[in-house]
Amino acid sequence: MINQIFNKKNPLVLVADDSALIRSTLRNFLEEQGYRVIEAENGAKALSLFEIKNPDLVLMDFVMPVMDGVTACSKIQELKNGKDTPVIMITSMDDESSVNRVFNSGAADYVSKPINWAVLRQRITRLLKARHNEISLGQSEAFALSIINHAVEGIITVDSMGIIKFMNPAAEITFGYSQSELLGKNICNLISGLRFPEIYYEKTTDSNCEFSGYQKNGDKIPIELTISKFNSSDSPLYTVILRDVTERKNYEDMIKYKAFYDSLTELPNRLLLKDRLSLEISHAKHTNQKLAVMYLDLDRFKLINDTLGHNTGDSVLKQVSARLKECVRPDDTVARIGGDEFVILLPGITQEEKIGNIAHRVLNSIREPIIINEHELYLTISIGITVFPNDGEDEETLLTNADVAMYRAKEKGKNNFQIYTHALNAKALERLALENSLRRALEYKEFVVHYQPKVDTESEQVIGMEALVRWQHPKWGLVPPQKFIPLAEETGLIVPIGEWVLHTACTHTKALHNMGLKPLTVAVNLSAVQFELQNLTKMVSKVLAETGLDPQYLELEITESVAMQNVEHTLNMIRDLKAMGIKFAIDDFGTGYSSLSQLSNFSVHKLKIDRSFVSKINGEKDNSIIPSTVLALGKSLDLSIVAEGVESQEQVDFLKENNCDEMQGFFFGKPMPIENFKQLYSTDLNIDISKK
Missing domain, CATH: 3.30.70.270 (Reverse transcriptase/Diguanylate cyclase domain)
Incomplete structure (x- = not known):
């Protein structure tokens, strides 16, 4: 923006002369030309007014008292704006020595007395216009330099051999050097592969090229630059506009990394x-x-x-x-x-x-x-x-x-x-179909719970039931548990399925109690997956609260092998569930690898003798040794004993003789829907009638 002094229509002129008549004459002349005028009667007064008023031009008499014009002009040159303000000396002496003194003092021109007013008018106009142009140019240059110095991009000027002539602050920051450290040195010390003048032709100008830059601390950075050529009076110069693209490169690398690498591992x-x-x-x-x-x-x-x-x-x-x-x-x-x-x-x-x-x-x-x-x-x-x-x-x-x-x-x-x-392809397709159907089975309500009665060994009357999940597929019919339970455990679906089974079994049991019949206990199996990783205490507590079943009528079963996988976890889990009033049973007793001392530490309520031992009971003495031993081991722990897989009268008689507490198996009833079990239980049938 051009200085306001040169935008105004009435430049200020300082007239310094010891003659009041001459000052008055000059004032009249200047004011007629449209100038404003201030006056000083000697050089000292002129110097003082100059500092205060900052005039656009000075008319100075050569000879004055106190301080002559030559001395005053010299001192004006020493002031902040003095060199930019033209001084015209008015003198009656035009000898060579006097003229030299005038110009040596810093005056821009002089006029002789008597004054030629036309000459004075032209000289004033010329000098003011020159000053206006000079200051405008200076301000434009200052404005351009300000832009360069505040530019975000680094700017370096080099000659045709790549010798650095100028660099702005951004370039100093980019490379870590000051301008004084690099002036006169070749730009190839900063940017690898940049050679002049051939680079101008090899790398097209006014387009971005990428090079490697080297900072003062030795770090290598990616540089993107544009080269422009301009001609000076001496030789061609080149302007290199550059930017450190490390952040952009890092971002690009990050995007590329995210596209090809897992963010977690x-x-x-x-x-x-x-x-x-x-x-x-x-x-x-x-x-x-x-x-x-x-x-x-x-x-x-x-x-x-x-x-x-x-x-x-x-x-x-x-x-x-x-x-x-x-x-x-x-x-x-x-x-x-x-x-x-x-x-x-x-x-x-x-x-x-x-x-x-x-x-x-x-x-x-x-x-x-x-x-x-x-x-x-x-x-x-x-x-x-x-x-x-x-x-x-x-x-x-x-x-x-x-x-x-x-x-x-x-x-x-x-x-x-x-x-x-x-050969695995066929199995894979079958498994895929099974898994896809299994994932939808809960949503489509394809699971059902069947109940197998448990009877008191002595009275042979129903005292409880075991809840067993079944999958009734709309196309495949009843899918065997051994086919879908392992898949459910593998996929984790056993957790929601197991919770659904528990909720359904508790709901059905509570409904039986509400019929006014003698309360019975329902046993629900826990898979290894549920027992190891699920928060059973929280889940079971929630189910009991929702169904209203008294905890004393819920019996949870885990296999002996599952109980032994993490003994400390088993102890803690059983302790928490027993504190709620829930009973606990160890299933498949005799098939695991636990010691009696470990089992006694669990403080469970029941042991279930595995069907593999019960099946050996067939009336022959030798075949009864192992079942009787397993029964004796269970009784030694002072726990209730339940025998699974009972299918014959011989087995019933044997279990009675060996003080087994409860029996369960096809002999008393296969797993059945809840409606069938209600009928069985409500009539309170004994074993002879139930077999009819």
């Missing part, structure tokens, strides 16, 4: 895995080598998320990822492709037995306990393996078939690895 994701697998397949084809793909899935991981929370689940996945990386070679790829599913890519396999070695290493590593806060978790993993080219010649086929083999490992009891065979 920092392992390659499915997209990067497929890219690497495709490259390795191409390489294997050219080198006639094999490669292996391992598809891994943690067993029952969903329950960790559902019961202990996603934060704990995330911590588990991180530890599992670290262990998997320790199990493989540096050139192998471990990827997380979603949830608790991982894939290991093993390129360059020369001996297939090495695949098995790595699989065993993985299984053993995952079996080690994982400590998360106060939780000590024991996990296993199932692995499916495919080999190129035998099991597929593209990445999608290899991954799909490895997934099929992994599910086969799940069916084989988990915690193992299976190598793909073509």
